[in-house]
Amino acid sequence: MNLSSRLTEIATKHPTKEAYIFQGTSCTYAELDASISKFASGLSQMGVNKGDHVALLLGNSPYFVIGLYGALRAGATVIPINPIYTADEISYILNNGDVKTVITLDLLIPLLEKMEERLPQVEHMIICETPQGKEQGIALLGKMKSFATVIAEGTVTYQGPDLADDDTAVILYTSGTTGKPKGAMLTHKNLYSNAQDSANYLKISDDDRVIATLPMFHVFCLTVALNAPLMNGGTVIIVPKFSPAEIFKVAKECKATVFAGVPTMYNFLLQYPEGNPEDLQTLRLCISGGASMPVALLKNFEKKFKVIISEGYGLSEASPVTCFNPLDRPRKPGSIGTNIINVENKVVNEFGEEVPVGEVGELIVRGPNVMKGYYKMPEETAAAIRDGWLYTGDLAKMDEEGYFYIVDRKKDMIIVGGYNVYPREVEEVLYNHPDVVEVAVVGVPDPNFGEAVKCFVVSKNAHLTEEDLIAYCREHLAKYKVPSSIVFLEELPKNTTGKILRRALKEQLTSTKA
Template identity: 65%
Template structure:
């Protein structure tokens, strides 16, 4: 089974049920499945066949869902790309990914004007109408087709090819904050198994209405907010982009039951929505991932909105979910929870041996969700996949009840005079300060200790000083973990999924 075929099965079971809501318009499962089939057939009419690569550069919209599932139904390999990327960033992925067709919005076409000549393999641009009165782009000439025209080319009676479960379905390029982006190859089995196991673990069913505010090009949204509800007859409430006001509005209007987001989103919702607590009254579950959620934020959000937040963990290479806090047992603040169904996690030392309970090591993962490898990168694949296990690069520990705790990224650890300092531990202390709203900690060179702890903070009290916060940390941390310097920023740099960009912060630091 694969996610596209499963959607067809769901459409047969719930033909009149609402599959998604977008800008107030409801679309049934029967209507969605018909559009997906026609789009797949239309792509075949243009000459595309099983195994060809197509880039999907579209924001949160029905275009994304139909484009994704339609391409998968034909057996194409989909490469989702962040629409906010620059021409240079897009160019690398399109060329490295051997893309033959680009599905994108008309208001993004200018980005391709200077780089189109580099794409010798691209046969078509399939252009989605943004309703923004865009002028025609002359450089495309004859290799441009509208999304609507491709739909009209297709037949609703089309039967796609047989898709082998181990064949490639998606290539997800890592954000590339450190070095060249790597394309994680995910199979049909990877996507299907992770969506099913996540849905079963979190009890996502046909009664759920899931807010899709995360970017659809990101694997967190793909699995938790799209694939999991759509394979079970749930309804996806599509937001073009995250906005606290719009999240509350769509939640109230549609009696949403699930919200999934990264910690930054929860921070914005908490700060801007205390007067709208009743707008979340129908929410049964909030899901957090993408980065570690500060315990102080988690507790404050739950107290304000009277809803449980289940923090989990995942990475693109694992499709992405490996852990979630369970719903049938106590949730542990600060923990990423336990292994989901059919997935194994363990913590190992430098030799790959499992460490004792409570000790810190690298988190490794095994299961049907683990990627095939990195596209055209055999050495990087060999470094990440060893004896069937995916080495995540995250440092973690496990307690005696099999709950895991992420300590930090292996590469982000700070070595102060021979002592390991994990940024998250320092960040948790600073987050607990009543006037600190955002924190990021990095290591900086130090002539005496090799490295020292440096912090970037966002505060809501202008009179707070560097000395005040250092003194605060001294009361809660051993000396070598205390920041030796602090920079105050109006906002921490983040990518489009809300993850803090530590590389950008390292470029800012004063040495």
């Protein structure tokens, strides 16, 4: 079984069930499955063969869903790309990923035209029309073909090639901390197993209506908010772009039952002045991932909106989910939960040996969700996967009941005078301050102690001072953990999923000094 064949199975059993809702219109499973087959057939007629690489340069829309499942049904390997990337970032992934076909928006045609000389291997460009593109009169050129034409030329009876469990289904380019992004190769088995195991662990059923506002090109949304509900016959509520107003509106109108987001999204929803708890009353579950959720934020959100948040953990290389807080046992605020079905997590020392309960080490993972490797990077693959275990690079600890806690990224740990300081610990303290909206902590060079703790804070109180917050930290933290300085910002830099970018703050400090 794989994503494509399972969707056909659901469509056969429940043809009239709503598969997705998008901007007021809905599509049944039978309609979606037919569109996928026709698009796959159209790709095949264009010369897209099994194993060819197809890029999705798209945001959240039916185009993405049909493009993804259609390319998979045709036997292609899909490479999702953030459509707001720069020309350099896009051309690197298209070239490194050996992409032959690009599916993108008409609004990006001018950008692709400029890049054409850098993309000699791209044979086809399939263009998705938008109202804005029509208004601007953007025309199709050269090797471009409209998405609608590809579907129209396809046949609904198309079967597609046989797909093996170990065939590469998707290559996800991870935003590397150093150097260029690496392409994590996820197989059909990786993606299908993780979607099913996540759905079953979180009890996502055909009664659920899941809001997909996280970017679909990101693995969190791809698995948890798109594939998981589709594999169990649920309905996906596609929201192109996150905004608190839109989420409250959509949740109420569509009677949403599940919302998946990153901590900053929950913070925006909580801080939204017009946020009405009644608008979210149909939600049975909120899911958080992508970054550690401050305990104060989790408790305040749950108290206001009367809905539980299950915090989990994952990474692109694991398709991505490895842990979630269970729904049938007490949740533990601050924890990423326990092993999901069929996946095993372990905390080890530098020699790969499991550490005692409560001790900090590196989190490693194994299961049917772990990638087959990085595309064209055998050395990096060997470093990441050892003896069947994926080394995550995250520092964690496990309690006596098997709940895991992310302490911090290995690379983000700050060493002050020989003492380890985990940014999250300092951030948790500051999030408890009533005037703090957002905070990020980084390490900066210090001539006396090697490194010092520096904080970036967004506050709702214009009169709050650096001295106030440092004094507050002194009350709650050991001396070596207390920030040496605090910078107030209007907002913190974030990526497209809403994750706070500590690296950008560090780069900002470096450029300021220069």
